[in-house]
Amino acid sequence: MSEAMTLDTAPAPASTVPVKIRGKDVSVFYGEKQALFDVNLDIERNRVTSLIGPSGCGKSTFLRCLNRMNDTIDSCRVTGEILLDSDDIYDRNIDVVELRARVGMVFQKPNPFPKSIYENVAYGPRIHGLARTKAEMDEVVVSSLRRAGLFEEVKDRLDSPGTGLSGGQQQRLCIARAIATKPEVLLMDEPCSALDPIATAIIEELIDELRENFTIVIVTHSMQQAARVSQKTAFFHLGKLIEEGVTEEIFTNPVNKKTQDYITGRIG
Numbered sequence: 001m002s003e004a005m006t007l008d009t010a011p012a013p014a015s016t017v018p019v020k021i022r023g024k025d026v027s028v029f030y031g032e033k034q035a036l037f038d039v040n041l042d043i044e045r046n047r048v049t050s051l052i053g054p055s056g057c058g059k060s061t062f063l064r065c066l067n068r069m070n071d072t073i074d075s076c077r078v079t080g081e082i083l084l085d086s087d088d089i090y091d092r093n094i095d096v097v098e099l100r101a102r103v104g105m106v107f108q109k110p111n112p113f114p115k116s117i118y119e120n121v122a123y124g125p126r127i128h129g130l131a132r133t134k135a136e137m138d139e140v141v142v143s144s145l146r147r148a149g150l151f152e153e154v155k156d157r158l159d160s161p162g163t164g165l166s167g168g169q170q171q172r173l174c175i176a177r178a179i180a181t182k183p184e185v186l187l188m189d190e191p192c193s194a195l196d197p198i199a200t201a202i203i204e205e206l207i208d209e210l211r212e213n214f215t216i217v218i219v220t221h222s223m224q225q226a227a228r229v230s231q232k233t234a235f236f237h238l239g240k241l242i243e244e245g246v247t248e249e250i251f252t253n254p255v256n257k258k259t260q261d262y263i264t265g266r267i268g
């Protein structure tokens with residue numbers, strides 16, 4: 001990766017890609033402690049956006065705001081506005097279960113259910129009523145496994161436990177499970193941190209293919225990974241969004257000194 005070169009380059013032209021999620025003045029508090037400060041960030045449709053920054057800067061907190069996973073933390077309070085297309089996802093009338101079907105999530109550690117490979121993928125479509133017959137469900141399961149790049153490896157053992165797969169296969173199973181409900185957005189919280197380099201490379205390739213059909217937001221500690229997989233990058237520091245823009249610009253021509261310090265390893 002190139003080192004930051006200058007600090008005085010003109011900003012990139014405004015993007016014309018449609019916005020899928022718009023975060024406006026998003027602040028997050030855990031009890032008295034404020035973890036995010038007035039974050040304004042647009043997530044573009046069918047792009048991969050990386051959230052980067054030092055440990056504790058609020059990347060995962062922001063990611064979890066996007067499908068209201070923070071609702072599961074009692075002390076957590078979110079202010080500001082997050083629009084998914086034109087829907088305010090914090091509106092009282094929003095059905096959170098439906099929201100999480102539209103905005104799926106893949107976690108750091110692969111976490112298949114203690115069920116068969118088939119059932120791991122069929123679970124979401126079943127509870128959301130997305131398949132009426134066994135044939136329809138088979139089709140959803142097979143196509144989700146295919147899209148997750150796992151079908152060929154598991155097609156002869158769909159009834160075996162998902163937990164019996166390798167770590168990288170389990171993570172692809174979790175991706176298949178997440179995309180089986182046909183979400184519009186896929187959130188990935190350090191999806192490769194528990195994987196070896198080969199499994200990581202497979203997931204990174206998959207992310208690139210998936211963006212054709214999904215909008216993806218990924219939290220990563222690896223700047224190399226952000227540079228490889230994302231078209232947009234947002235840099236957070238101490239709960240503030242410091243800088244965001246085209247990935248290549250962020251890594252070669254950051255405007256802010258803190259971004260430059262982070263990408264050149266002086267902070268972090």
Ligand SMILES: Nc1ncnc2c1ncn2[C@@H]1O[C@H](COP(=O)(O)OP(=O)(O)OP(=O)(O)O)[C@@H](O)[C@H]1O
Pocket residue numbers: 030035053054055056057058059060061062073075
């Ligand atoms: N459940 C929680 N309760 C209280 N404080 C929390 C909770 N989750 C996160 N925080 C705090 O909020 C801040 C942001 O944390 P967050 O996990 O979003 O950062 P991060 O950038 O994703 O960090 P990392 O890269 O280490 O995962 C930190 O100070 C953290 O201690």
